[in-house]
Amino acid sequence: MTLGYNGRIAEVDLTEGKVSEYKPDEKVLKDYIGGRGLGVKILWDRLGSRWRTVDPLGPENLLLALTGPLTGYVSGTRICVTGKSPLSNGIVGSTASGEFPLELKTAGYDGVLVTGRAENPVYLLITDNKIEIRDASKLWGLDGKETIKALNGEVRGLLQERNPGFGLWKEPGMIYTGPAGENLVRNAAVMEKWSHACGYGGYGAVMGSKNLKALVAKGTGPLPEIAHPEELQALLDETYDAAFGNPQRNFWGTGAMGYSVGASSSAEPVRNWQEEWHDERSIGVINFETRNWVKRNWSDYGCTRACMKLAVVKTGPLKGAITDNPDYELQAYCGTNLGIYDPDGVVYMSSVIDDLGHSGINGANTIGFAAELFQRGILTKEDLEGIEPVWGDAKAMGELAHLIAERRAMGDVLAEGTYRAAKAISEIKEVDVMPYAVQFKGIEVGAHGIRTGKHSPYLGYALSVQGGDHTSRPRPPMSEARSTMGDTMVVCTMGVPRLENVIWRYLKVVTGWELSEEDWINVNGRRIVQIQRAAILLGGPDVVWDPDIDDDNPPRWYEPLPSGPFKGSAPDRATLMEERKKAYIDLGWDSRGIPTSDELKKLGLNDVDKTLEQLRT
């Protein structure tokens, strides 16, 4: 048995209604650890040879929810959801924080692997050493808050009935999809709690395509046996001292950036990236803090940072909306990007997005895109069932979110995500709207602009194997390997001070394995990136990316910033294309952006090399 692991993944074939256990061998675990890395490996082994033909929304796709060996130990317990992405047609390791991974682990499993498609809506229930497929007909159509309430009630009742002598049963942990995912909104999220999202990649739609409402787990066991239990308490204490030594720690979460990234850095989406600067002091965190926060320190299991807060709209027409923080990304995407600067409006919009299971970044990017088309008169209220998404109108933006989640009117087209919707609308309206689509390889971009040249590398997103994902970008010397670490260990990268130094010690205490940051950058992490690059280049079946065209920024990001302290700033495309040639070499790719044979063989990825032959000829 591999220390730190249960050594088995719950495998469920929804077409056949069969459950089994998949046991990855120790070598695979040692090389790929868990989460994003292990997901990439499993996906490639099972689908790699026929990648281009696999429909991400077809029964042949896999949906993986994976923990890592450090789940429950390293502050910040997350789950990594992955599969073939219906947005990029590649692989995205998409993570969210919450208790589901802990419950899964204590139930005796390291992850869940779902194949096929259920005939009717179902959810999976995983309890101690037991995997069940259960009817979810009554849950279909419920929003996030209703889903959690219904499943807490049903599962607690069931456990109480099965084990009445245990005492009170707690709630289970769960990940689920909202109405957006059910209706195959391509950029829908997999949700955890009310407002935590595996946002990038569109895995909510993959769940919807499988008729899978939720994955629910409740375990009662201990975490698996570890290599050096005698060293654990000291390591935990070290983390506690470092985190609690700074009482301020993440008091504002990332929420303090909502004003400052716009006002100081000019890197915040404003009205679908038409600008990146604003000086709206109303969106300063002090307003959320004093008006909306009802809980100032909100954590998930094992967290030492409590950067989450709970926010409520207390009064007025938007009263009753509840969300977390909002953090920076949602202040930006559900706020400035939609021209909403009033805290109640931002909390409301975030809450609507969460409830529907849209991704706060990706879905709200599409809403911003639609609002710009409305501004330009390309989309009209007739296209939108009378909704007029005027910048700043939170109520109207919320209605648009519903229109998309329910695939009504033009919402049906917008539900394909920004890239595919832009292509379709260009045809329908006979106007080229691609210049207004701010996305990378189908993945709507995170809320961190590049145009100032001061805050992010110009080619970070363009060369990322996860498209517009702001958490996974190559950095100079161009390599994305470092970005794979948090998602693969499946830990919070904000939870532990100096995580990159201590994570290897945690790994040793838990698994006994000696791995260094250098190994990660040069081998393990790099291997994960190259498989992801292979997958995204193969793409298909509906879209295949051409590196020459798609390893690039969207048109809008070459438009000079129109306002603010960095007015006029924009990258020069010709210079970037020269830089791209050099970056390809650093990344181990040939002049056409394809990973070289030498690189792949050096990493032991001979099968990937063989599959990529078709692209090299």
Place this chain on the structure above:
Amino acid sequence: MSRRMPVTKPWVVRDYIKCSGCRLCEIACSMKHEGRIWPEASRVRVFMLVPGAEVPHLCAQCSDYPCISGCPSEALHKDMDTGAVIVDDEKCIACGVCINACPGQVPHMHPEGGRVVICDLCGGEPECAKICERAGYGALFKGTRSPSVNYDLYAKNPDEITKNIAVNLYGEKGEELSE
């Protein structure tokens, strides 16, 4: 005639609204009692029946100890120094009478089976309170039992506490979320 000196008994004060839901208390408790991280073996369990309305659930040491008087196998006794309920693992027959005798249904079975688990106040230095104070949340902190407080009221079912907190945080919406 020797008289026992009155000693100040500890109590874990719970300020529910401040609970962040981090469950470091469960980690600390299970590390202390089990030597490993084992949330369901922890003597304090944080219920999250409504997100945000986290309820750390642990023994309140009632004045009349209905769990002790209900126990058919004399497996429970009161620690004279701390007032904590001590479980004799050898004598416990896992019948569950104490769970139902408790007004807050606080005790629960050890997941291994065969015995119940109840907070023993760590002999007077409760680890759950220590970590919560160390983290600066103060949802649990070590206080002293005062004669003017009726601690029996704190032996309360987490479902009921959840309703109160949900309304406290979310107003009318809280009623709906916790019904």
